[in-house]
Amino acid sequence: MAGRAGLTAFKLTQAGAEMADDLGFEQVTLSALARRFDVKVASLYSHLKNSEDLKVRLALLALDELADRAGEAIAGRSGKNALIALANAYRDYAQAHPGRFVAARYPLSDTVAATSSGVKLSRMLGAVLQAYGLSDNEQTHAIRFLGSVFLGYTTLESAGGFAHTAVEAQISWERTLDALDQALRHWPV
Amino acid sequence: MAGRAGLTAFKLTQAGAEMADDLGFEQVTLSALARRFDVKVASLYSHLKNSEDLKVRLALLALDELADRAGEAIAGRSGKNALIALANAYRDYAQAHPGRFVAARYPLSDTVAATSSGVKLSRMLGAVLQAYGLSDNEQTHAIRFLGSVFLGYTTLESAGGFAHTAVEAQISWERTLDALDQALRHWPV
DNA sequence: AGGCTATCCTACAGCCATTAGGTTTTCAAT
DNA sequence: ATTGAAAACCTAATGGCTGTAGGATAGCCT
Structure with a gap:
């Protein structure tokens, strides 16, 4: 026997995130996680409340990472440049971490959601929108x-929804960002 | 014993759709379905290949219904009116049938997706876009x-993502549609 | 050294999916 | 009306996943 595995809720979450990206979010089970650490499933319950708890932690981790990247992206930028930078950070994260990206959409309770980095992300959208000069109410709509x-x-792109047409997805993305900027500059009061 | 249940793949799919809307898509299991028809689980395998098969059938049913409603909505309309009608049909369906709406996003294989009503839906979007006079390539981007x-x-609305702010979701929707129309009328060549 | 506590374990129970193979109902053809 | 095959439904068994209860143990602190 090679001593203890030295498990932590954080290590488990981290490993779960890697598994999610490799195998898909729905494949991240307590059983699979236990196998990965060469430990019995019951042992995980010392660190995680249950499997729901694991999913919530994965969601929070993903939201955290996403907010971090978004924050770095918009630093020192404003207006359309900030919009594009934030959008690209978002899309890049989704492509680099498909499993985590699914996890980020896992439904959270109101109280948990309120303390998640999701609100940070939402505020960053608001910051980017500053340059477009909307009123508070309209800014909420625009967010x-x-x-x-x-x-x-x-979601559509990572689900392969664009793969069937010959038309380049990259161009669609650029058009989408241009269209967004257009809509924001001429926001329907 | 009260004779046979008279099961069909269609009846099972129908019941599964109701269960999805009532309890959530992820709660639709073969076991639950068997209980509902007061039948043993193994009996379902005469009608369904497996549980994956059921989910695919649910997805196809939802896409079908969605395409039907969208088709009715845009009949006799064009331009922004058609856009609004289609968008409302889509949103109304998602609100009336949350479980089916989740089912509609269940990942389909390429061949199945190609024969699903998803392509119909996509063509309807194209039809609505006719009024905005885009080239073929640009129309694909716009779709x-x-x-x-x-x-x-x-997705955000049905997940309760808008419920925390006091700002009305209905207004946000109207702004969104106006913004869409705006973006399409001034599509970035 | 002794003891506490977190860590990890065995054992068990419950739910779900799937397969194999048997029984019963239905229905069409005699 | 009888029969015989196909369809519908069943029992039984396997294996995976989650979760709980309670026991053993390693590491640390005094």
């Missing part, structure tokens, strides 16, 4: 609009 | 853009 486009586009 | 917005917005 929802932006969030919808980012989520929808990356 | 992806529209699909992204519809999917993203309804």
Whole structure:
């Protein structure tokens, strides 16, 4: 026997995130995680409340990482440049970490969601929108609009929804960003 | 004993769709379905290949229904009116049938997807876009853009993503549609 | 050294999916 | 009306996953 595995909730979450990217979010089970650490499943319950707990941790990790990248992307930029940088960070993350990206959409309770990096992300969208000079209420509408486009586009793309047409996805993405900028500059009061 | 249940793949799919809307797509299991028909699980295998088969059938059913409603919505309309009608049909369906709406996003194989009503839906988007006079290539980009917005917005809304701000979701939706129309009318060549 | 505590274990129970192979109902053809 | 095959449904068994209860043990602290 080679001593203890030295498990932590964090290590488990980290490993789960890697598994999610490699095998898919739905393949991340406590059983698979236990196999990976050469440990019995029951042992995981010392570190995780249950399998739901693991999924929530994965969601929070993904939101954290996503918010970090978004923050770096918009640093020192504003206006359309900031918009493009944030959008690309979002899309790049989804492509580099498909499993984590699915995890980021795992439904969280209201209280957990309120303390997640999801709100950070939402505030960053607001920061990017500053340059477009909208009122507070309109900014909220615009944040929802932006969030919808980012989520929808990356979801469709990562699900292979664009793979069947010969038309380049990269161009579609550029058009999408241009269209967004256009819509924001002429926001329908 | 009260005779046979008279199962069919269609009846099972129908019941599964109702269960999805009532309890959530992920709660639709062969076991639950068997309980509902007061039948043993193994009996279902005479009608369904396996549980994956059931999920695919649910996805196809949902895409079918969605395409039907979208088709009715745009009949006799064009331009922004058609866009709004299609968008509302999409959103209404997602709200009325949350479980089916999740099912509609269940990943399909390329060959199955190609024969699904998803392509119908995509062609309807193209039809709506006719009024905006885009080239063939640009229309493909615009279809992806529209699909992204519809999917993203309804996903966020049905996941309760807009419930925390006091700002009305209905207004956000109207702004979103106006913004879409704006972007399409001034499509970035 | 002794003891505490976190860590990890065995054992068990429950739910779900799937397969193999048997029984019963239905229905069409005699 | 009988029969015989196909369809519908069943029992039984396997294996994977989650979760709980309670026991053993390693590492650390005094």
